[in-house]
Amino acid sequence: MAKLDVELKVNGEDYKLQVGSQERLLDTIREQLKLTGTKEGCSVGECGACTVIVDDQAVNSCMVLTAQVDGSKIITVEGLESKSGLHPLQKAFIEKQAVQCGFCTPGMLMSALALLNTNPEPSKEEIKTALEGNLCRCTGYQQIIDAVEMAAEEWGG
């Protein structure tokens, strides 16, 4: 099968890739770029484990073909950590014990990051709305919401 040339900026790095026309962004991220922090849960847009940020918006990477996002800027969970250490969101998730099995965490972090990037001082309701597309089977969500609130405070202040 012929391949398509696609150019992506992932976590600040430029990539030129060849992808199949049915290759989902999730496959490209995990299999070509070996960024396995992004998880595959339901594969049909329901669980949010595969959430990444595409051009500043949270997107299910299982719901989009890589060819469709040619030229886009992408952030995965691996893009959170910087030279100066863990991201405030990561610190808050640890602090508030918002991580149990951890499967939902990368997606939760990405949805939270997309929120804080556009709305640095979200209300509790806005946090809940931002995380609506991310399922967690372990925590019951409260710790996750608390963590996002804490990160917003630290980040903003």
Added chain:
Amino acid sequence: MMRKSPMKQESRQTISGVDFKEYFQPESIQKALEIRAEYGDQIEVAAGSTDLLVANYEKLHEIKYWLDLVKLDQLKKIEVIDNELHIGAMVTHLQLMKSDLIKKNLAVLAAAAEDVGSPQIRSRGTIGGNICTSSPAGDLLAPLLSYGASFKLQSTEGERIVKAEEFFTGPKRNSMETDELLTEIIIPLTDNKREGSWIKVGRRKALVISTLTLAVVLEFEGEKIVKAGIAMGSVAPTPVRLKGIEAVMVDQKLTDLDYKALGREVKASINPIDDLRGTKEYREDVAVDVMVRALKEIERKVSS
């Protein structure tokens, strides 16, 4: 640690429909229409692909030809032309809920867009995809019927404008031909005061394909209702416009209406589908309820 790409290069090379027969990403509508005409039902048209990738999960490899509309920037606009609002087919739910033009003129549509799926679905899913999927549960469909929307369908042969209520012909069926693309949604504006209500009844807010939706749009001259658009989703094989009830309301004041009686009319005029998302009887009862709620909400908005 950031991973360095072994494939990093400087020059920019875009996807080319010429080299790769199975994946087309045209940059003009004309080119898209030519491809659509050539391949007809052999080609999958992709907008945000949120419906497409679910429907084709596990058989993606069977799709030979893709027509990806993502580079058609002309279809991502919302504009006013001659007292009509023109919404491009590639406008996303997120764009609809954020747009000042939509919030001001079509508040019921903005509210429906805000209720679609999750943030991740709203940032990719488009109004065109919602319409073309033609699910009786598509959230934007009842509001579009209520506002008297029309759809512009284009092919290499020309274009035609189809009224929303004539477009939907059955569950996941519509009157689009295999050589056509939906390019625009056209909604008349008005100088009259427009007030409306959007109600979605589902089991859980996010990710639920709705069990019942109601969109009510009333136009007022003074206190008098001069136009009524009432439509429901998920109560019949297609989204339905309740014309009988609209007729009863026109030329009346809100305060003259018997909301409960109208609710019972709603119940009588729908034909609910019995499926896993809620039984027939449940939906009939809810239909009465939501009608009363919607009218009360409009009453509050009008009087404030």
